[in-house]
Amino acid sequence: MAFSAPTGRDTGSVLDDRSREIFRRIVESYLETGEPLGSRNLSRLLPMSLSPASVRNVMSDLEELGLIYSPHISAGRLPTQTGLRFFVDAFMQVGSLSEDDRASIDRQIRPANRDQPLESLMAEASLMLSGVSRGAGIVITAKSDPVLKHVEFIRLEPTKALAVLVGDHNQVENRIIELPAGVTSSQLTEAANFLNAHLAGQTLVELRSELAQLKDKVQGELYALSQDLVERGLAVWSGDAEDGKPSQLIVRGRANLLQGLEDTADLDRLRLLFDDLEKKDSLIEILDLAEKGPGVRIFIGSENKLFSLSGSSLIVAPYRDGEERIVGAVGVIGPTRLNYSRIVPMVDYTAQLLARLSR
Incomplete structure (x- = not known):
């Protein structure tokens, strides 16, 4: 390792x-x-x-x-x-992962069934890492562009509707979208039926391409409304990941970081850490840190500017897709007093496991 x-x-x-x-x-x-x-x-x-x-x-x-x-x-x-x-x-001796630890990780992260969403596995990985450390487990992943199974529009207000998208692994995403002026509930239903009949079974990227091809073949209000609704709501499902950068952070175990903190300065530093984790630039920077070296990387306190103010340590490893492209990162953020020799092999194995599950 x-x-x-x-x-x-x-x-x-x-x-x-x-x-x-x-x-x-x-x-x-x-x-x-x-x-x-x-x-x-x-x-x-x-x-x-x-x-x-x-x-x-x-x-x-x-x-x-x-x-x-x-x-x-x-x-x-x-x-x-x-x-x-x-x-x-x-001084630190990083050994191989014990069979018990390996079996424990496998039990917690292995999919229960073939349709289990990848996001739920990422959440399990984050929760598991928080449990073995005194810190917070993190998983960063780019939003996928799944195949669509079903699209539905539910009217909420005269000018707003809920767009419901169901993916091939039962991912469900809801988006509130603005409606064009004068659209009725029956028109929303007709537009959803149109999209499900002509475009279901494709990714969102393919959907947008297909709509462009249909423009010359299908005319009328139904097509115009369907195209408008896609641009307003459906396209944003994968829009955050169009630049190839991660857009989703899963954090579990933030409460671990609060244990034993009584000093006001320590609590202020922790708040700075939580603020950093909410920024998309921070996610990109964590991934960049993981990309700059082979295997697991360890950053202690102020060694990286991202968490320098909070004085937190970061143990992070990238994971790759079937084409060996880095598609995310997994790790632990916590105080400098981490069990580095135990956490490093667990982060390494978890990254390998997520890579296999992502292919």
Whole structure:
């Protein structure tokens, strides 16, 4: 399994075995408990015999290198974002996914039947990833252009109607559209019947092309109304994905990010994260981040500008269609204190599974 990450300052060459061991213990304790580790407790954990005073000297050297810091005077030490990056690059062992984890993912994401919408599988993947992390599971996917099975227009107001579209995998999308002046309910029914009779079984792209070809063959008010309704409502079903960029974000487990937050500054940063996730530009940027390296990528805190203000970490991997084009991304967003070694192989396997299900 491949995973890549932005590389920072090479500090490995200046650390001896004792310094590396002390640093590793501080980071592992932080990832497990979130609490600072003091010199007295650390001296009891080390495989070599070192006094608390000697440990403090080493910690001071690590602090000068920017790998750890003290949150309070006389407190223990926590890793900095630079330290976490160094730990991920130099110490973290990413093994293969266990059989139990693999079976659990398969059970949660495998389609229950052949007609199950792909969107529901994406939601299951996002929910599963949120469950194994202390963060939010995310799946980004481009809206597909499914084959249409049925079209219906339901009048809501004199100038508004609900366009109901049913796709080949039972995807259902509803759009409120503006009606041309003077359109009656019976005309809406006739227009829907016209589209279902002539155009059902095609994608929306094919539908628009077919309408253009029908223009010279079918004349009259019925055709004009049908074409107008398509332009007003049906075409927008796939319009967001016309540029090839993802237009749908599925997030599960946002409540995980709220756990243990009491500080106002932490809550403000979390609100910034949620605001970022609502922006379409953010979705495109997450996908761009996933595309820039092979396999799973890890971004810690301010290493990417997208979540720099909220100080969140991102573990992300792209998934591809049958033609090896990147069509989406899957991952976890959360605090810097994530179980990286466990989450990385799960994100990697989930991306592979979604790729197979998308083909």
